[in-house]
Amino acid sequence: MLPTGCSRRLVAELQNALDSCAERQRQLERSLRVARRLLQAWEPKETPAPEPTPRPETNEEDQFSACTPSPQDLQELELLTQALEKAARVRKGISKAGGDKAPSLKSASIAASPPSRISAPAQASRRAGSHASQTKPPKGIRQTRVPAKNLPEQRLLSVADATYKRRGAQAVKPEPGLRDQQMVPSAAAQAPEAFMLKDKGVLLQLPVAFRKAASQNSRLWAQLSSAQTSDSADAAATAKAQFLQKMQTASGWPSAAEVGRLQKACSLLRLRMEEELMADPEDWAQEHRCLLTLQGLQAMVGQCLHRLRELHPAAGEQLLRPWPEGRLPRASSPCGGGADPVWSPQLLLYSSPQELQTLAALRLRVAMLDQQIHLEKVLLAELLPAVSKPEVLGPRWPALCRAVHSLLCEGGKHFLTILREDAPAD
């Protein structure tokens, strides 16, 4: 058993570590849920409406809300369906010797949900092709490519509809609108007409209102960044500096910037010291260099302390107080505060999922190591004293020592063995 204070502190530290891990996991789970849902089939009634070319009279709400199809649309759909059925018949007629299949196909297709049963791409691709010629080349290529593939049956009408929505509305219908998005569910209500990102993701398009807002957003952020960085030449900056100066001299305390610099200096110096201490010099030159570096570091620390005492003459007295109970500061991160932060997000380019996975794994590994180092320092501060008095613990000491050794030296993963050397029986 460990002493009370020690127990409390250690349990608190470990619990803290567990909590921060759990928090990361929660955040990851949230985004995983969203991503998984996106890669599954989307609900049919939420089929995305790739916005046809700008329609100024359509107000924002219409972009997202459902509309009921007009009789005209149903008629057009019926025409399309018949055309597809005919194509199916033709193909079936060619592929199967028996012609009696065709009539059954036809009747079946009209009776049940027709669109999902049809598979012949020929007519659809012709139609798509004619529409495609009106599209911008990249989208057009994609669209003709899609019907050319050997599509499974239920995908076909979705594709045709997507094409139709994109261009057909313009060419064929006098009245623009978004009722297109309802054509699929209303005509094929029972059809498992699902949108799969994998197959048709490339057809997606962001709504106009959103695009406008997003580009305005990035423009404003860019303006704000540049407005800030060009401040230095301005009257505003001098006014600010004067104001701060007035407040500062009124109280006589060091500015936060100065303290921040000292903190950064401290952590960088510590890092460097640790590097030097770990280095294993191979020859006298390296050894000497190490010594010189350490001396230099000590001198720099001395300078910092000197500057500190200048700022706060009373600081010297407080330095004699022992380290208070509480968290050890983490000095291992070299990230300083923003030197010149850019406010709008910059890009991180990756070329393959494997690369991204490597990056993410490394990031987590660094975070984990950092946490482990912190825990190690805390554990060693508490546990080493706890085992340093074997006489107090008596017979329980070896077991405790073994456990402490495992925690401190092996990360809790491996254990050593302790054998008691008995006096030989005579």
Added chain:
Amino acid sequence: MGRRRRCRVGPDDATRALPEAIAALSRTLPAGPSPETFRRAKFDSPEAAPALWRLLFRVLSPGPPDGASASLSLEAQARSVKSALRSQGYPSQALAQLPDNGSQGSRQLLLALAWLLARGPLLEQLLAQSRVRLGDEMPVCECEALASPGPPAPGMGEAGHVDIRHLQWLMGKLRFRWRNLMASQQEQCALLGQIHLYTRGCHSDRSLGHLSVTETELLRDPEGGRQLLRRLESENARLEAALEWRRREQDTVLGASQPTFLPRSPEPGARELEPVARELQALWEQLQEAVEARRAAWEARHPQLQVGDRGPAWSAARRALDEVVGRDLAALQRAWEPGGGLTQPHGPRRLVRTEARAPGGPGLRASEVIEALRTQEAHLEVVLRQLQGHCRQELARLARALPGLIWIPPPGR
């Protein structure tokens, strides 16, 4: 379009511009008080005080506002504001002396706000904190995770002693959680890669190329899309207000209010310097120890090469070493002196999947970040091993003191 108006400062200009500037400030601050509140605060009206306490609380508390912090009483918020200002080095003692019930001191609060605004890009920081994130972001450094270590967990149910086996169990649980985390992270990356691949070419912004999860989600879920759009638009409004404030800064209260002469008091500043002072002192002592040890070792190993020797070959080599070390340390010093750049990439970045190999294009490449992370990983591993080795030595020393026990290290050591 001229971003800055050259303000010919006439009294008419000033009186007209000031309310507009205040209005802009009010529009851009989160939960901003009305311009009327600001005006009242200038006259130290007590009615304006609660709103300003709440504003400062919102501004100074780290992270986005959650239910817990919003429901704090005015008193608790006021106390939190005072402590936050103290830790940021706010020089005025007068504010700390205001009553906690939040009923007074609107003029002092206004002064504090002006101080915060003058010190740094406060508005930009606030806006960035609550920014609508449209892309899939990944931080490239661990700053944010480390910055908020969180308070130590409150006292656990068990009173007093804890068996060491409980600690072992907690450690094992921690290891398991990390493993889970890594696995989930790998899955997320794979899914992101897929989504980016499937939506290639869909983004109106060619430099991005594909959609992000947020953008794809808004297409899948129109209701969510509407909400996102609303948030985006309100952020745009705040951004415009912030830009307007920047344009009019010189017209504002900064020049107008004169900070009254404040009495000196050792408490506030000392608190801030304490931890740094302690750390520096500890560092100095460690270095002292290390230098002495190394010097002693040197003198024992190379008795003929005194550190201050003057032999010709020795001094040439020594001068060279001096120079190298000097340059090294100077470079180190530059890292924290003003103007020192960050050596590592920083902050969250939007992920973009691209085949392009164009160097010098915008954005950071994953391969570079991987390099930097590998270096960091190697360094941290060394530090950890060193700590573990230190423990091993200590325990071995203890073991040697007790005869009659044989210590068999675990396999592989």
